[in-house]
Amino acid sequence: MDKIIYPELTMDLVRVTEASALLSSLYLGCGNMEKIKAVSIDAMRGMLDYIDFKGKIVISKYDKDSSGMLYTGEKVGTWKNDFPEMDIAVDPIDGVKLATFGLPNALSVVIATVKGGITLLPTFYSYKLAVGPELKGKLDIRKSVKENIKIACETLKVNPSNLTFVLLNRQRHEEIIEDITQSGARIKLISDGDITPAIATSVPNSGVDIYIGIGGTLEGILAAGALSTLNGEIQMKLWPRDRNESHLISEKGWDTEKIFFTEDLINGEDIIFSSTGITDGDLLDGVKFVKEFAYTHTLTMRKKSATVRKINTEHNLKNKTIRLKSLEKDEKLIELRKIL
Template sequence: MEKKIYPELTMDFVRVTEASALMSSLFLGCGNLEMINHSSIDAMRGMFDYIDFKGNIVMSKYAKENSNMLYVGEKVGSWQDSTSEMDLAVDAIDGVKLAAFGLPNAISAVAATVSGGIKVLPTFYSFKLAVGRELKGKLDLRKPLKENIKIACEVLGIAPTELTFVILNRQRHEEIIEEIKEAGSRIKLLSDGDITAAIATAVPDSGVDIYVGIGGTLEGILSAAALKTLDGEIQMKLWTRDRIEEQSIKEEGWDLEKIFYTDEIVGGEDVIFSATGITDGDLLKGVKFVKGFAYTHTLTMRSKSATIRKIESMHNLKNKTIRLKSLGEDKRLIDLRNEYIN
């Protein structure tokens, strides 16, 4: 893979996730999943127009048929001849239900790296395991969970009762949850939003040691982009929803037993990650509106410099504008809610 360093675009991606979070926050708690999802995507697509690069969306929740939804294969940015080409993984809202009902841990996230740097995995879901620096390289997704718990406790120098897992609260995880309970370890269950859960394993004092379970492949790739800078690790294995998908994936030549690791999932020496909180969560505070201002909190990282920034921004609502792709122009944030509905 070509190792190419491109201009400093970190703050450009911060503006993209900020805009997506701000736009979706206008519909916070509305209960309308489609409205809040479309509005955040519209803002993210619009703000990409301002970035001086050649952006290829290679991982998204949407296929090309959804031409207004940040689809796989969409080109974003200026695409000037002199600019660098980059691969993108995008999730305008990780936790659409969370945002729609005003629940914790909804974020907007983007990852970018050199062209060809993101592993385009074929399944919507993957079996994932994420850990921080101390457990990096120590656990194995293929091993029984009981064995991984034993190893983790030995490495960390703690008893199983002090080890904390975070896992999505899904019926498919009943067996995993029972194994963790039998070991005596602690469990933090999430309704949605597993990007922040995976990242939290590499954040000191987060209170979380291991993320495990079946979740979105896109979310795993975005987590990998962050964990690369945090010196954590994610392991991913393809997970098919039924026999038809399994057969299709096998015919395409994919090995369902193969484990994909962080550097293979997101390669290149210069990976950028940005996430802005929509609702309050364990990793980021959500958007707040206070007396004419909107406050956002963003976590951004660049692997080349190993720089991690937490950015609190104050947006004056008299002046704050966002570009919506559907409008093709900038509008003041405080005017967009009614206009978008209409």
């Protein structure tokens, strides 16, 4: 049997996240969350449809009834050739509140892998633990925070004060925060956007050792797409929001005690990740406009070749066009704010 050939989509996906970030940045700090979310999705949908592949959104924040959104189950790409189908996961803006108010760490993210390569977990939220290569296989999300801190210190040969945890600033994390502080480790609390810190655990000199806490399942899977190339690790456990959700997933045969590791969440002979900064952050700089130019900063990875690229791009605003799904055509970036 002939080997299935998957398309090399790295630069195609870079253009997708660049477009979403560029259009979002036109409304940076506008205070209108629905507007900035809508334009970022419109750009991402339009640019995905330019790609010569058969893509299917297998996980998104939206369902088919969410008008104008990239919904779970939506087909993207040309679907006109002999390439096999591929799984796509998207987050046009991780940290939509951050972008709405011009705060750090807003990103546009997309991953692609083979059909069946992304596991669609049944809960909106999951309990997550992410670490870098040195701690991969050492910590266990089922153990207490204090136990994991002890193991991390022994593994890295450091004191607790040398460890930095990142987690969302939420009331549900009060016990975790207390355990970390009592152990003497450092904490960095974030308001939104937890893809960045999960990936940062595997980036040298990022200042992040461990990401932990309850956050979006989609964001965990997107982070897994990057960590699979960086040789980091994410562990996730279903976190039902209420008894009704817990009952529904149990009826479908899901085990709420099961731990999903990186390779359980996303796999395949090729995984491609792309993320473009919208606002300045710990991982990427945001979009900058200087006179007649826009500058974007993108992190992209391909697991098959273990390639990690940081791409800094200059866009000439006189020529730069973005295809919007709503218009079904290209428009110059400088004209889009007048139209939308």
